[in-house]
Amino acid sequence: MKSMMLGKTGLEVSPVGFGGIPIQRLSEQGAIDVVRHCLDKGVTFIDTANGYTVSEERIGKAIAGRREGLVLATKSHGTTAEAFRSEMELSFKRLQVEHIDIYQFHGVSKPEQLKQITAPGGPLDIAREAKAAGRIGHIGVTSHSLDLALELAASGLFETLMFPFNFITREPAEKLLGVCRDHGVAFISMKPMWGGLLEDATLAFKWLRQYPDANALVGIQSFDEIDEIVSVMEGPAALTADEAARIAALRAELGTRFCRSCEYCQPCPQGIRISWVLRLKSHAKRMPAARVFGESGLASIKTAETCADCGVCEERCPYELPIREMTAEMIDWFYEQRAARLPASS
Numbered sequence: 001m002k003s004m005m006l007g008k009t010g011l012e013v014s015p016v017g018f019g020g021i022p023i024q025r026l027s028e029q030g031a032i033d034v035v036r037h038c039l040d041k042g043v044t045f046i047d048t049a050n051g052y053t054v055s056e057e058r059i060g061k062a063i064a065g066r067r068e069g070l071v072l073a074t075k076s077h078g079t080t081a082e083a084f085r086s087e088m089e090l091s092f093k094r095l096q097v098e099h100i101d102i103y104q105f106h107g108v109s110k111p112e113q114l115k116q117i118t119a120p121g122g123p124l125d126i127a128r129e130a131k132a133a134g135r136i137g138h139i140g141v142t143s144h145s146l147d148l149a150l151e152l153a154a155s156g157l158f159e160t161l162m163f164p165f166n167f168i169t170r171e172p173a174e175k176l177l178g179v180c181r182d183h184g185v186a187f188i189s190m191k192p193m194w195g196g197l198l199e200d201a202t203l204a205f206k207w208l209r210q211y212p213d214a215n216a217l218v219g220i221q222s223f224d225e226i227d228e229i230v231s232v233m234e235g236p237a238a239l240t241a242d243e244a245a246r247i248a249a250l251r252a253e254l255g256t257r258f259c260r261s262c263e264y265c266q267p268c269p270q271g272i273r274i275s276w277v278l279r280l281k282s283h284a285k286r287m288p289a290a291r292v293f294g295e296s297g298l299a300s301i302k303t304a305e306t307c308a309d310c311g312v313c314e315e316r317c318p319y320e321l322p323i324r325e326m327t328a329e330m331i332d333w334f335y336e337q338r339a340a341r342l343p344a345s346s
Contacts, residue, residue: 001014001015001016001041001042001043001230001233001234002015003015003044004212004213004215006045006071006160006186006188006215007159007160007180007184007185007186007187007213008159008184008185008186009102009137009138009159009160009186011071011101011102011137011138011186012044012071013044013045013071013215014042014043014044014045015212015215015216015233016043016045016205016215016216016217016218016226016229016230016233017043017045017046017047017073017188017215017216017217017218018035018038018043018045018046018047018217018218018220018226019047019048019190019217019218019219019220020046020047020048020049020052020055020056020058020059020219021052021055021219021286021287022219022220022221022286022287023035023054023055023058023059023220023221024052024053024054024055024287024288024291025221025286025287025288025289026221028054028058028061031054031055031058031062032058032061032062034220034221034222034223034226035058035059035062035063036062036066037223037226038220038226039062039063039066039070041226041227041230042230043226044069044070044071045070045071045073045215045217046059046063046070046071046072046073047073047074047075047102047162047188047217048073048074048075048095049074049075049076049077049104049106050074050075050076050077050087050088050090050091050106051075051077051106053288053291056074056090056091056094056095057094057095059072059095060094060095060096060097061096063095063097064096067097071101071102072095072097072100072101072102073100073101073102073103073104073140073160074091074095074100074102074103074104075103075104075105075106075142076088076091076103076104076105076106076123077106077107078123079113079116079117079122079123080116080122080123081121081122081123081125081126083123084117084122084123084126084127085126088103088126088127088130091103092135098135099134099135099136099137100135100136100137101136101137101138102136102137102138102139102140102159102160103127103130103136103138103139103140104139104140104141104142104160104162105117105123105124105127105139105140105141105142105158106142107142107143107144108141108142108143108148108152109143109144109145109148109261109262109263110145110148110263110266111148114148114151114152118157124139124157127139138159138160139157139158139159139160140158140159140160140161140162140186140188141157141158141160141161141162142161142162142163142190143161143162143163144163144164144260144261144262144263144275145262145263145264146163146171146172146176146262149161149163149172149176150175150176150179153176153179153180153183153185154179154182154183156183158185159184159185159186160185160186160187160188161176161180161185161186161187161188162188162189162190162217163176163187163188163189163190164189164190164191164194164260164261165187165189165190165191165192165208165211165214166189166191166192166193166194166198166204166207166208167198167203167204167207167208167247167250167251168194168197168198168250168251168254168258169191169194169260172187172189173211177211177213177214181213186215187213187214187215188214188215188217189208189211189214189215189216189217190217192204192205192208192216192217192218193218194258194282195219195279195282195283195285195286196219196281196282196285196286197254197258197281197282197285198250200246200250201225201228201229201232202228202232202243203243203246203247203250205229205232205233206232206236206237206238206239206243207239207247209233209237210237210239219286256319256321257321257322257326258278258321259274259275259278259279259321259326260319261275261279262275262318262319263275264316264317264318265313265314265316265317265323266313268312268313269308269310269312270303270306270307270308271303271306272300272303272304272306272307272327273300273303273304274313274323274327276300277300277301277304277327277330277331278321278323278326278327278330280292280330280333280334281333284337284341289341289342290342293334293337293338293341293342294342297334297338298338301331301334301335304327304330304331305331307324307327307328309324311324
């Protein structure tokens with residue numbers, strides 16, 4: 001694969017980055033083998049997060065002895081100085097490195113989260129201290145809220161921005177990419193295959209190649225997946241008429257009835273994790289079954305069953321989703337899948 005520059009960071013990376021969520025599902029050796037195979041195929045950008053259970057640790061073992069030439073990124077959900085510092089130090093330990101190229105604030109999708117991380121003496125100051133000391137190369141942020149992402153890109157606080165972008169979720173192309181370019185912020189496309197909901201890598205990645213300054217970060221859990229993606233990236237860039245027609249058909253089939261995780265529906269008066277519930281099928285494709293369908297997942301579904309049918313979430317949803325109807329469908333789907341995937345569960 002040809003390399004690309006990541007915004008104005010000065011970092012040269014492969015146009016496809018390795019996302020560290022799916023390797024949680026594998027055995028440790030299986031995860032290590034997948035990471036190393038991606039390196040062999042020319043992937044030089046690796047992204048993970050403190051919250052991805054064993055992902056950082058497995059990546060650390062996989063890149064041991066192969067750190068040179070890699071751009072390594074991870075993230076923290078910490079919204080206090082203490083929590084952020086603790087997670088950052090754990091990232092260094094798990095990854096077995098002394099320098100992390102990009103350290104990101106994870107999932108900043110609400111104004112109050114931005115206020116928390118930028119408070120005097122807060123997480124952003126801790127990240128800046130680490131950068132000044134040479135431990136962190138660049139400070140980035142990830143988000144699921146388009147309105148807030150526009151603010152983050154223009155703020156001058158972050159050097160990279162990660163946001164969902166694929167041929168279903170096209171909204172960033174209308175304005176966000178331009179704002180990132182204007183402010184020299186590197187744009188990283190998360191969910192190029194919409195968390196596993198899109199299954200044709202050729203369509204997904206050929207479409208993204210229309211935006212050559214958008215790095216595509218994709219979760220990988222098998223040799224075949226990265227082999228196919230690399231083949232697409234090394235082949236013709238232009239979509240054929242047939243491929244364009246198939247994309248149009250998929251967009252028509254999916255319509256607009258899916259959750260973008262913007263979180264505008266929150267908070268729910270009943271405490272329901274609405275976006276988590278609505279995106280269950282995506283979680284199930286990327287995360288360990290025990291995590292999705294185990295006790296934690298079950299607790300979230302039990303909470304969803306307490307829906308008071310107030311409709312507040314639907315009034316807030318900018319995409320006018322029938323959230324109550326979709327939640328009921330996902331509850332039924334969860335129990336069907338839980339019985340099949342965790343036979344011993346009660």
